[in-house]
Amino acid sequence: MVYRLRKHGSAAQMRFCRDVNARSGNYDFTVLCRNCDKESPDAKLCTLTGSVPEWLSGSIIYNGPGLNKFGDDEYKHAFDAAALLQKFNISKGDVTYANRYLRSKTFEQNSAAGKITKAEFGTPAPADKGMFSRLFDAMDTEKMFSDNTLVCVTEVNGKHYAMSETPFMTEIDTNTLETQEKVNINKLLGLMTQSPHPITDKKDGSTYTVGMAVGMMGPKYNILKFQAGENLKKAKVVASISSRWRMSPAYIHSLGMTENYVIVLEQPMACSVAEMTSNIVKNAAFIEGLQWHASEPVLFHVIDRRTWKRVNTRYIADPFFFIHIANSYEDGDHIVMDIPTYKDSSMLQSMFIKTIRDQKIKNDPEFGNSFKSYMHRVVIPLNTSGGGDNLISLEGSKCTATLKGTDVVLSPVQLSDVPMENPTVNPKIKTLKHRYIWAMGPDPQGGDLGFVAKVDTSSGETTKFSEAGLYPSEPVFIPKPNSTDEDDGVIAVLCIKSGDEKCVLLLILDAASMQEVARGTCSTPGSIPIPLHGHFIPIS
Template sequence: MNTQSFAAGFHGLHDETAVEELPVKGTLPDWLEGSLLRNGPARYDAGERSLRHWFDGQAMLHRFTIDGGRVSYANRFLDTAAHRAVESGTIAYPEFATDPCRSLFARFFTRFSRRPSVNANVNITRFGDRFVALTETPIPVAFDRDTLATAGVVGYEDGLSGQLTTAHPHQDPSTGDLVNYLLHFSRTSEYRVYRQKATGTGRELIGSRRIARPSYMHSFAITGRYAVLAEFPLVVNPLSIVLSGRPFIENYRWEPERGTRFTVMDLRDGSVCGAYEGPAFFAFHHINAFDDGDDIVLDICSYEDASVIDALYLDRLRAGDAIPFALPTRYRIGLGTGDVEVRRLSEESLELPRIAYDRHNGVDYRYAYGVGARDRSGDDFLNQLVKVDVTTGRTLKWSEDGCYPGEPVFVSAPTAAPGAEGEDDGVVLSVVLDSAAGSSFLLVLDARTFEVLARADVPHAIPFGFHGLFTRHTS
């Protein structure tokens, strides 16, 4: 693998900047006005030490604001205790795959006093009028949309507890409430699914399920009636997190003989409808899910196993080791029969998936967008954008030599027809690394045709990030 082509995506970006107007090539749609907010890691080095994994980098926020055909840009670190420590040359908080204590002696004295990291580097969502950055610890960090200034940790006004959550809360298609789950570690651990009113910070428990060895789940699914937890056979003995001295994720073990268990919980009363057994696989991201009669249809970016986690350690990425890729896969769960049917939606690799979320989250849909790889040998990084018709398997792709796109965010045109007819009437926005130029650009594609409408060039390379959202000026 020629790592020089995408190496800049894993280098740190330490400068905060604001550019009033980026050079734009092409023509932006007249209706496209608002801000694309992005989140992801941007600082990996702390003095003589380095954070170990892509997921460990310190969070930086990016904002592309589109107004009257012009595009401005700004970036800013999330101002947290974790980042301030790294900036000063110290790794003071445990991260996904980095332990702050290098010696057994140090581990002994800090084992029971470790505080969770507030490095919210994964996603962005809204709590009412507030914008918050999220990670897998339940410590959201609020920030100002217009200045990107950190406003502080958001406290919850309830008694729910848990050490882990997902950075991918879902909006209930029926009520608009945010739904997520907490994992509470204990001798017998517990998944706790909760709802949070869109305008508040109080959480209300929907239901729970006890589990001896919890699964690592980065996301989950929601339909009009159910929450679905895909419990992959990457599991942990909670005591090992406390006693082993290993970084968080290195305590999990891949046990494929367990298969994957789909736990289905009714959103109305919290009752567990069943735990349905499927084949062993691993995933970071769900694409979408919906009810279909007595079945639940669950679309996921699936890997054969959990080796992708090891492949994303920085030393392996920088050395050019092969990277496994996910394939979009449909799991149909028969609530009455107990059967789990599996069908590949496309042979094109797909990760960081997005849909027309506002209209089609939790209901039947047709189109998914994501990043993929032109060559599935693993000899390059994610280097193309893909649109998949989940009904027919037909795909559209965008790529340019030496270019590495990030998560594609779909933005619906205000004149889009309701229902399926207008599902892909809009644009797709992606932040792309141009390795030849040593810089990045905002790419705007016609979502229906995947033709390039415009691009806005940034004066530096933006490190590879994870997730974000588009917010209109009127919202």
């Protein structure tokens, strides 16, 4: 079903929205923590309905949690399971599906031992490890961190890597999904964590990400550059920013980038070094060291890519939690950023598997609301010398930026009343001005379904595709060759069903109308969990 809503729309539109939201308690949260106990490495032909566009050819690879159990041990958080790579291949109108576990060192150790052998985001280290053994492991990233790179697949200089927030990048064979070489960024450049969402410069092909390192003066955020055409191991740090708190660096999952700037958002969700150390002694999980500072602002660090110097202006905004950034671009003397934001970080706590499976909590509005993030626009004025009530001079912009002492206070504007996450734009205009954003949505009060949404940032209209029992993952925009319109292409998205754990399908939507074009459906021997992020690889 496709329907459209304008932000703060008509009474009929808003009544429809309220009617949908009234059907609470049916949302299937367990799609987040299914256990795929049997992989399907051999490609299977999908049952096709509709017609795949003749021009559409290539592979879509998703990464995300897959195997929740080793022996009698089960992971505790939805972000912990062993990575499962899932691939749809599209060729000559046909669609095939395959999946394979990522053979990380952690996976191999767990499989050999028949139990969980290493801590993950929400699962502590095995209890049979003593305190001194855990402290010793903390001195070596290979022992301290799991190399279970379960978040995304990204391309760097023609090779494809599975990534997570740890300092590891695992090369994969995109034809077979087999695991190849692992690169440890910590050993190369000292990063303890890194964003799993690098951004590639369209001009020279270099790729950038942000990571956290610890120096003599405390934690710092390093901008990492993978030079186009060079080996990954020749990456270098091009800029550094000190953390505002010497013992509590911020949790950073994504960065923003435009043609001339990199933007690092230092949100008030911080990793307490003291708590992390205490947790090693107490054998608590990494998540237990994260602290939400509700009274502290978000800091926007703007770095000029031409000099790799930070802009002196201190930009701040009222506290919010975020994981992803849809896109950032320059418009005159302004930077525009579109970000799905949460009111706080409670969503991370809501994703413990025991909580997700609790049938009673499904009707708790507070639990459901913790999963809701809303797309907001932030405008950063680069010229702050004018003064006045609003430093933003963009025509039609409803965002404001005011000077308060030496700070520029940014006030975001909500773009849609529809909650959404995992946003994407047409990859041809990443870092450039966009009009449309596509995203997926969990709406826990919206019944037994998820949805795919398209936001028109100019008109304020949001178009949604949804179907009872269907749970889409991250939408992947694939532009039509030689297209000139921003939304001329298709949205391809892996979906699973609430009523059939062994059913997986590729849904193909017309990106402009959000109408279904085709779908390829496959039955699998193992349960299929919803993945985190997808990546399209065109056939050369």
